[in-house]
Amino acid sequence: MTIDLCPNCGSDTYIKSGIVNGRQRYKCKKCNYFFSVNKLGKKIDDYYVNKALQLYLEGLTYREIERILGISHVSIMNWVKKYGVKRPYNSSYHPTYKILNAEELGKYFQNSENIKGAGVVVTELGDKFMLIKWERFKD
Numbered sequence: 001m002t003i004d005l006c007p008n009c010g011s012d013t014y015i016k017s018g019i020v021n022g023r024q025r026y027k028c029k030k031c032n033y034f035f036s037v038n039k040l041g042k043k044i045d046d047y048y049v050n051k052a053l054q055l056y057l058e059g060l061t062y063r064e065i066e067r068i069l070g071i072s073h074v075s076i077m078n079w080v081k082k083y084g085v086k087r088p089y090n091s092s093y094h095p096t097y098k099i100l101n102a103e104e105l106g107k108y109f110q111n112s113e114n115i116k117g118a119g120v121v122v123t124e125l126g127d128k129f130m131l132i133k134w135e136r137f138k139d
Helices: 046-057 062-069 073-083 102-110
Strands: 014-020 023-028 034-036 093-100 118-125 128-136
Touching: 046 062, 046 073, 046 118, 062 073, 062 093, 093 102, 102 128
Parallel strands: none
Antiparallel strands: 014 023, 023 034, 093 128, 118 128
């Protein structure tokens, strides 16, 4: 992590001044202020955040998304809360999903029986494709 300016006075003249709790400490030469750099923590790429939220909106559960993307279901719940994502409630449809490569996806759509009476969304998932299909529950 690089430091550009002193957080107290904005000066760019500072020196190293030891290590505290495993983090480098600095001292500003201008105002004698001691400071350390905040940890960044583990950052998940925005692509996966967007993909997780899309899948949540498509009706998949947190655990299903966890198994597909390999991201903790707790992280996904936190993103849903953070961004205020609301899933439309409709109990008469149930989503199912499949992960296919390009060739399998082409074969899937060649058979018209696969998509009759259902809504289908295809989304990219790395080098494969995820097919999400809604079928009306049989009464």
